[in-house]
Amino acid sequence: MSASSPAVRIESLTYSYGKGPPVLDIPELEVKRGERVFVYGPSGSGKTTLLGLLAGVLPSQGGRICVLGQDLGKLSPSDRDSFRGSHLGYIFQMFNLIPYLSVRDNILLSSDLNRSRRDRIQGFSRENSAKEIARSLGIDAFLERKVTDLSVGQQQRVAVARALLGGPELIIADEPTSALDFDHRERFLELLFQECKKNGATVLFVSHDRQLEGLFDRVISLKEINRA
Amino acid sequence: MILFRLAYHSLKNRRFTTVLTMASIALSVSLLLGVEKIRAGARDSFNNTISQTDLIVGPRTGPIQLLLYAVFHMGEATNNIGFESYRHFQKHSSTEWTIPYSLGDSHRGYRVVATDENFYAHYHYRMDQGIHFREGKAADDVFDVVLGSEVAEQLHYPLGQKLTLTHGMAQGGGLEHENRPFRVVGVLQKTATPIDRSLYITLEGMEAIHMDWQSGAPPIPGQETPLSRMTKDKIKIGQITAFLLRTKSRIQALYLQREINEYAGEPLLAILPGVALSQLWQGISYAEDGLRLVSAFVVVSGLLGMLIALYTSLNERRREMAILRAIGARPSHVLALLVIESSIITWLGAFSGTVIVYLVLWVARPLIENEFGLYLPIHGLSQMEWIYLGVLCLLGPTIGLIPAWKAYRNALADGLTIRV
Numbered sequence: 001m002s003a004s005s006p007a008v009r010i011e012s013l014t015y016s017y018g019k020g021p022p023v024l025d026i027p028e029l030e031v032k033r034g035e036r037v038f039v040y041g042p043s044g045s046g047k048t049t050l051l052g053l054l055a056g057v058l059p060s061q062g063g064r065i066c067v068l069g070q071d072l073g074k075l076s077p078s079d080r081d082s083f084r085g086s087h088l089g090y091i092f093q094m095f096n097l098i099p100y101l102s103v104r105d106n107i108l109l110s111s112d113l114n115r116s117r118r119d120r121i122q123g124f125s126r127e128n129s130a131k132e133i134a135r136s137l138g139i140d141a142f143l144e145r146k147v148t149d150l151s152v153g154q155q156q157r158v159a160v161a162r163a164l165l166g167g168p169e170l171i172i173a174d175e176p177t178s179a180l181d182f183d184h185r186e187r188f189l190e191l192l193f194q195e196c197k198k199n200g201a202t203v204l205f206v207s208h209d210r211q212l213e214g215l216f217d218r219v220i221s222l223k224e225i226n227r228a
Numbered sequence: 229m230i231l232f233r234l235a236y237h238s239l240k241n242r243r244f245t246t247v248l249t250m251a252s253i254a255l256s257v258s259l260l261l262g263v264e265k266i267r268a269g270a271r272d273s274f275n276n277t278i279s280q281t282d283l284i285v286g287p288r289t290g291p292i293q294l295l296l297y298a299v300f301h302m303g304e305a306t307n308n309i310g311f312e313s314y315r316h317f318q319k320h321s322s323t324e325w326t327i328p329y330s331l332g333d334s335h336r337g338y339r340v341v342a343t344d345e346n347f348y349a350h351y352h353y354r355m356d357q358g359i360h361f362r363e364g365k366a367a368d369d370v371f372d373v374v375l376g377s378e379v380a381e382q383l384h385y386p387l388g389q390k391l392t393l394t395h396g397m398a399q400g401g402g403l404e405h406e407n408r409p410f411r412v413v414g415v416l417q418k419t420a421t422p423i424d425r426s427l428y429i430t431l432e433g434m435e436a437i438h439m440d441w442q443s444g445a446p447p448i449p450g451q452e453t454p455l456s457r458m459t460k461d462k463i464k465i466g467q468i469t470a471f472l473l474r475t476k477s478r479i480q481a482l483y484l485q486r487e488i489n490e491y492a493g494e495p496l497l498a499i500l501p502g503v504a505l506s507q508l509w510q511g512i513s514y515a516e517d518g519l520r521l522v523s524a525f526v527v528v529s530g531l532l533g534m535l536i537a538l539y540t541s542l543n544e545r546r547r548e549m550a551i552l553r554a555i556g557a558r559p560s561h562v563l564a565l566l567v568i569e570s571s572i573i574t575w576l577g578a579f580s581g582t583v584i585v586y587l588v589l590w591v592a593r594p595l596i597e598n599e600f601g602l603y604l605p606i607h608g609l610s611q612m613e614w615i616y617l618g619v620l621c622l623l624g625p626t627i628g629l630i631p632a633w634k635a636y637r638n639a640l641a642d643g644l645t646i647r648v
Contacts, residue, residue, distance in 0.1 A: 057643035085556015100241030
């Protein structure tokens, strides 16, 4: 898993559910480290499946999937889970937060659950790093609040904070802005990019809405790379 | 550790159902333990109806029958023993004290027990509890009577009240010893034993009211012995029904029992009260198995309530599970989370149920003793009760495996798909 290996490398990847037709058939895809990639795909284009494979929740069937130089096909399911926990930040469309934990506990949750993620927070204590990230995302005033008291936009920023704490190398965002209005989307993306830049993290942003694609380094249409 | 915190916060978040589920488990545990406490209390009360007595001696009959009429004042004595035999064993070198009983009469359904001063001095129950007077004194004169506490409460007799005794146990319609009225001279304190439900007269009193009776028939009017001749020193006691005996050392009890059973003077039976009591208890203890069974079912239904509560919560928690999965939780973490939740519910439920039992016991103890004559000691948990709690504390998480397994399957199938 050298730093020079690409963030994502896919070779002749195929995937099908049960005995059905393949939903994914991607001959090749490479995302460089630090790149901010916009993956465009309408619903039904295999977006969810691709994200499941990249995050290591779905086992790969044919071809090769390397994330940060690690061939996910060579890992056991539980190793994939801890790999995801320590190297990936995942942001959902909405409802990113555990409703019964405070904002602070939500942010700390990923490092609570993963030792290597915890160990990677250097210099600062976990508490301070969480505060630091919260401050730059403008949510430090809410740390002790219940997440249900927050607006959707604020909740999504908490999700970013949690995804970024402990400096994961790859951030996967699954339409995280769809619940926000346009102004907030731009602001949200700016914050996301700003924080990822600090860590040098790669951003894989998936959406069916092309309005935001101009803000990214590169745009990939899933329809074009997926032959299924 | 983080899983414990998650489980704790998640339960706290659903505090209403959590508290209800815990309460139902707590109640079922307190019922189970309560039944167990009452059962043990009833058995102890029963076994402690009489204490410090080594032998109960009566005419040859069944041991249980002897126990019933000598200790519980129930049933009929079929035979008497000669006063000479009683005197023989009273003066025996191994004997410390004896309490003679002469039974057969009643007053408004309550038994009349004729005895002597040894009864007030030596009768003991519940280890070292003796006979005490609430008011008045022991029956000493021929026509003195002392009331057990329940008799006094039910019949509201003051000291000095005159009353007549009924021949035999028939309530109404029996032959009254009308011309031999007794006077209440004392009332006993409550003992929560059969002592409370009897009246106590002297052996001479018993002889006096039956004087002049001919083969079970009352004396012909005009031919009775005048009352003036009925003083203690002029009455000779012919027979008693049974007696209680204390030996000087416990080892002698078995030898003396053998000696009494082989007594040449007349056929006698001596029994060890402890042995006879537990035999009798065995015979009536099937009811407690029924109670136990019922409370076990209540515990099972409490656990089923928890199963339902956890299981139905799973659907609305799917997105929570997806979030956990996204940040690196394994499906086994999800399984463990649910098992921990069910453990917390069961363990806290069992704990509060135990606390409830002791609180109720503490508050209701005097009431139970007063109303039901059941003395419930406050002890720690018995071995049996620890076993019950242990089984429950294992059963809870085991049942929790069912929703946990469902959550595990969900987590595998859903992955990072958020279902709302």
